Structures are given as structure tokens and as C-alpha cells.
Amino acid sequence: MKSFQRSHPSCLFIYFVMNLILVMIQSHPFIVMIQFLSILLLTKDLEKYDFIILLLITISNPIFVHRGNTILFSFITLEALIYGFIFGLKVLNMLILFRLMNKVLHSEHYIYLFSNHFPTLGLLISMIFSLTPRFIDHYKIINTCQKQFYEGHTIKRLLNTFSIEVSWAFETSLEMLNSMKARFYGKHKRTYFHLFIFRNKDMIHIIEVICIGMICFISYMIRWNHFYYYPTIVLESISLLDSLYICMYILILLLPMLWEVKE
Numbered sequence: 001m002k003s004f005q006r007s008h009p010s011c012l013f014i015y016f017v018m019n020l021i022l023v024m025i026q027s028h029p030f031i032v033m034i035q036f037l038s039i040l041l042l043t044k045d046l047e048k049y050d051f052i053i054l055l056l057i058t059i060s061n062p063i064f065v066h067r068g069n070t071i072l073f074s075f076i077t078l079e080a081l082i083y084g085f086i087f088g089l090k091v092l093n094m095l096i097l098f099r100l101m102n103k104v105l106h107s108e109h110y111i112y113l114f115s116n117h118f119p120t121l122g123l124l125i126s127m128i129f130s131l132t133p134r135f136i137d138h139y140k141i142i143n144t145c146q147k148q149f150y151e152g153h154t155i156k157r158l159l160n161t162f163s164i165e166v167s168w169a170f171e172t173s174l175e176m177l178n179s180m181k182a183r184f185y186g187k188h189k190r191t192y193f194h195l196f197i198f199r200n201k202d203m204i205h206i207i208e209v210i211c212i213g214m215i216c217f218i219s220y221m222i223r224w225n226h227f228y229y230y231p232t233i234v235l236e237s238i239s240l241l242d243s244l245y246i247c248m249y250i251l252i253l254l255l256p257m258l259w260e261v262k263e
Contacts, residue, residue: 001104001256001257001260002260003256003259003260003263004104004256004259004260005104007201007202007205007259008196008197008198008199008202009105009109009110009112009113009196010113010198010202010206011202011205011206011209012104012105012109013105013109013113014206014209014210015205015209015255015256016097016100016101016104016105018209018210018213018252019097019252019253020094020097020098020101022035022213022216022217022220022249022252023035023090023093023094023097024090024094025220025225026090026220026224027086027087027090027225027227028224028225028227029082029086029227030238030246031224031246031249032086032089032090032093033086033089034246034249034250035093035249035253036089036092036093038249038250038253038254039093039096039097039253040096041254041257042100042253042254042256042257043096043099043100045096045099045100046096050092050095050096053088053091053092053095054085054088054089054091054092055088056088057084057085057087057088057091058081058084058085058088059084060084061080061081061083061084061087062075062076062077062080062081062084063076065080065083065084066080067079067080067230067231068080068229068230068231068232069231069232070232078233079229079230079231079232079233080229080230082229082233083229083230086229101129102129102132102133105129106129106130107126107127107129107130108126110125110126110129111126112196127173127176131169131172131173134172135165135169138165138168139161139165142161142164142165142168143157143158143161146160146161146164205255205259208255209252209255212248212251212252212255213252215245215248216245216248216249216252219245219248219249223241223242223245224245
């Protein structure tokens, strides 16, 4: 998706915000599963721990929630099991989208978007998204080194590694804050070097995302927000208009692939 990554930061940010909102508000099983398949087709990014998260959420919901009329065995109900599975897919949709967002949007994108009007927010978001992958990479290095000193003492090694990581994260954040403060970041308007150019195609892409997103919001308000899992799941037939709405949900997620083909 090189063409997608070369888009203007405002276009990228609007695309991710729109899709994340649509994923978070949606709970209809058809739409959630379609969103999951569309995101997988777009990113092809599914980690091993994603299956563990899905399994844990699916199993934990019927254990703690005993609502539903269809009893499978003991206190486990079919409705609670299905809801746990759909909610797990919803969580995975958000995780995969955030992983893609972290790959596409970098710290300079957030500073470019927020520095003029919301400098503190831009710096905070930039630090969060840049620190998370660095924290994971640094943890792997420290954990490998700690194995040489605490062989056979797993708990002590993990506690020491966690302590080192927390100290490193605070120190790194403080250094970055002091560096930006020394440069008078956010004190007044100033220019800085960047290679972002807002082209006509970026405006077209933003209009496409907003228009399709509004259609999805309207469909959610009039059609997809009236689905209930408890006490009994009732699946209604899908009309021609519903099929059009479903296509819009697929289209807004796969827009980067269409932009790539178009270019």
C-alpha cells in the first residue's frame, strides 16, 4: 500500500478515525464479521496472540454472563457464547486497525497535524505511538540479557526487567519533553521542514471517506443498532438496501486497495 502511505497525513488520519469509530460502535454480528474479513484482506496481519485474545474473550463472557434462553450445558448459554465471540472479533478489528495505523502514521505526521492548534495533544499522541513499539523492542533486548543473570528465576527476572523498562520509558519521555521544551515547541507559531504536499487526489480521498462514512453512520442509526443478543438472538432477512449498506462497510475499509489500483 505504498500509494496509501504516501497520502497526506490529514487523509490518513481521517480514514483511520472514521473506520475506528465505525468498528467501535458496531455490534451486529454480520457487520462485525464482514469488518473482520475486510480488515484481514486489507492488512493480512494476524498474529498468534490474536487467536488467544479471541478465545479468552469468547470463553470468559459465558462464564460471567448467564443471560440467554438457549442453555448448552450447565450455566453456559448460546447467546452469551455468540456475544463473546462477536465482541472478541470487534476487539481484534480495533487491534489490527491500530497496528496498521502505527505502521502508516509516524510521529512527524501527528506533529504536523496538531502542532499549530493543539501542540500538547500532538506531542502526547506522537510520544505514545512512537514509544509503544520502541518499548516492545527494548523489552526483548533487556529480557534476553536478564536471562544470563537470572537463569532459573523467572519471576525475579521478569520483575527486574519490568523495573528497567519502566525506568527507561520515563527517562526517554522526559528527554523528549525537555528537548521539545528547549526548542520552544508550542510557544508560538513556527515553521519546520516537512515533505507533505496536499494534492487534489488527497481532497478526493477525504471526500470519499467522509461520504461513505456518513452512509455507514446512517445505516447504523436506521438499521444496524437494533440488534439484541439477549434473551434470544433473532436474525432478520437481509434486504437489497441492507446489501448496499454492507457493501459500504466493505468499501470504506478497502479504500486503500482501490486507491492503489487506481494509481
